[in-house]
Amino acid sequence: MNSRVLLPIAGLAGVLLLVGLAIGAIGAALFGRDPFVPQPEVHLAPQPVFHVGAFAVTNTLLSAWLTTIVIVVLFVGGTRKVNFIPGRLQGILEMFIEALFGFMSSVAGEKLARRFFPILATIFLFVAFNAWMALLPIYPSVGFKAEGSDHVTTHLLRSAGTDVNMPLSLAIVAFLFIEFWGFKAHGFGYLKEFFRLHPIQGPIGLIELLSHFIRIVSFTFRLFGNMLAGEIVLFMVTFLTVFTAPIVFYMLELLVGGVQALIFTGLTLVFTFMAVSHQEGHEDEPGGHAVQTTHAAVAPQHQAGGIVA
Amino acid sequence: MLAAPLLVEEATGIGALGFDLGSIIAYLVTFGLLVVVLSLFAYKPLLAMLDQRSNRIKDSLEQAERVRRESEQRQIEMQRALDESRVEAQRMLAQAQAAAERYRQEQAAQARAEADALMERARGEIQRERDAAVEQVRREFAGLAVIAAGRIIHKSLDTQTHRQLIDEVLTDGGQPARRGG
Numbered sequence: 001m002n003s004r005v006l007l008p009i010a011g012l013a014g015v016l017l018l019v020g021l022a023i024g025a026i027g028a029a030l031f032g033r034d035p036f037v038p039q040p041e042v043h044l045a046p047q048p049v050f051h052v053g054a055f056a057v058t059n060t061l062l063s064a065w066l067t068t069i070v071i072v073v074l075f076v077g078g079t080r081k082v083n084f085i086p087g088r089l090q091g092i093l094e095m096f097i098e099a100l101f102g103f104m105s106s107v108a109g110e111k112l113a114r115r116f117f118p119i120l121a122t123i124f125l126f127v128a129f130n131a132w133m134a135l136l137p138i139y140p141s142v143g144f145k146a147e148g149s150d151h152v153t154t155h156l157l158r159s160a161g162t163d164v165n166m167p168l169s170l171a172i173v174a175f176l177f178i179e180f181w182g183f184k185a186h187g188f189g190y191l192k193e194f195f196r197l198h199p200i201q202g203p204i205g206l207i208e209l210l211s212h213f214i215r216i217v218s219f220t221f222r223l224f225g226n227m228l229a230g231e232i233v234l235f236m237v238t239f240l241t242v243f244t245a246p247i248v249f250y251m252l253e254l255l256v257g258g259v260q261a262l263i264f265t266g267l268t269l270v271f272t273f274m275a276v277s278h279q280e281g282h283e284d285e286p287g288g289h290a291v292q293t294t295h296a297a298v299a300p301q302h303q304a305g306g307i308v309a
Numbered sequence: 310m311l312a313a314p315l316l317v318e319e320a321t322g323i324g325a326l327g328f329d330l331g332s333i334i335a336y337l338v339t340f341g342l343l344v345v346v347l348s349l350f351a352y353k354p355l356l357a358m359l360d361q362r363s364n365r366i367k368d369s370l371e372q373a374e375r376v377r378r379e380s381e382q383r384q385i386e387m388q389r390a391l392d393e394s395r396v397e398a399q400r401m402l403a404q405a406q407a408a409a410e411r412y413r414q415e416q417a418a419q420a421r422a423e424a425d426a427l428m429e430r431a432r433g434e435i436q437r438e439r440d441a442a443v444e445q446v447r448r449e450f451a452g453l454a455v456i457a458a459g460r461i462i463h464k465s466l467d468t469q470t471h472r473q474l475i476d477e478v479l480t481d482g483g484q485p486a487r488r489g490g
Contacts, residue, residue: 045327055331064336068343075351082354084362097355117356118348125347126340160336164326169336224326 013244020242036242038151040235044228046163047154049144059155060163063139067129067160075125100124103266108273116272119177123170124265127161131227131257134159135250140235161227161260164220171219174268179212182275190275215271219264226260451475 020036021027028035048056078089086094100121104113133139139159143152160166182190194209196202230253237246454475455468 044325046332055335056329058329058332061332061335061339064339068339071343072346075347079351079354082358084358084365086358093351094355094359097352098359101356101359114356118344118352121352122340122344122347126343163332165329165332166336168328169333169340172333173337173340 016243017241017245020244024242025240035239037239040232040239041153042232042235044164046158046165049154049156058163059143059158060160060166063133063157064126064130064160064166066157067126067133070133071125071129097121100265103262104269107266107269108276112273112276116181116269119173120265120269123174123268124261126261127170127223127264128257128261130160130166131230131260132254134161134227134231135234135253135257140238159227159231161223162231164224167220167223167227168216170223170264171216174219174264174271175212175216177268178215178271178275181272185276219267223260223264226256230256447479451479454478 022031023036025035025037025039027033046058046060049059049062050057074089075093078093083090101113101117104116104120107113108116134157139155139157141152142157143155145151146153194205196205234246234249234253237249451472455471458471458475
């Protein structure tokens, strides 16, 4: 893009930034007026939109369903007729799938990656699309007003990641997935790792067992915290500056959605691979040689998580 | 003074997060359905297609390699056949030349031998003709001589004695008699 196009856009963005600062919460506090954007209300818990019997359908659950529909339409529609020479949509989907599969193969080897793929790829898509969908303008703007209120108090849609139940569900799925593959690979010998009659290895085994359960908590709150923090940041930046400045944070959240999805998927993958290959020496497990690969793969994941969290 | 976002919650502590078994089950069901649908209708055909494509590329590369090797092999074979045929041609040429030479020599020898034989025969024939002619001449000459002598000496001699006399004369070769000379 040349400067003839870029300059007017930058100028407009600058003007909008100044206007936003003037009419937003900052300017409102300076000039003693009401802010242009109402003060955001942060709900930790999701809000029910309607009830089906005793079951409350929350805005986050509604959003998760919408996301699910979007994913299904995109992927099933895009692969209804798979051609050898792909069209645009098929090409994009293939790129997506190939990248995910390549990532899994690099950690667990192609054979295991093929068997892990359906669950792990779906975790990735579910987390990423939930986060990305929540950046659409209808999410923070459409909702219901409470009696006597002049602004939306209950949103129709809300990012599913900000509902602790969604990360918790995925964490349970991940936990069950990991332990299932541990048992599948080693049978009940998998439990020998945790229960040992040894003054040092005994307690370590118990701590190891505990850490497996604690993963549910860490999985849950890593995702929940990131998503909720992202939502609050977007709300607050919009409240304070109204225009231009939120764009930067929207771009950041776009990145965060992908990174969190990758972290969730990557950690599940690595833990599963460790569960499959952790008793090296006892059994000839395919890919058992790649324990060092496992550690190598864990390190960048934690680093990536550290930047965002 | 900037206002912090309002926290609008009834519950406090961990309960404020809104844990709800019903929601968890709903999310699990949603996720499960998504896994099933995507596995059947998206991952399976896509991965199969990716496999198919990578296999096809692998096959194509292998085939190209095979064709290249085959053409190389064929070229080597052709070169060898060419070399062999050249050697063969040279060998045949040499053989033909040798045969031609041998034939020429044989022909020449034969011609010479025939010519010699012809000459020999001709010479023999000439010799025989000459001998016959000489004999005839001698015989006739003897008769003439007898007649001539008879006339000259008017004396008739018996033919037998006469002929003896003539023969003696002729054997001496018509040379002048020593006695008389």
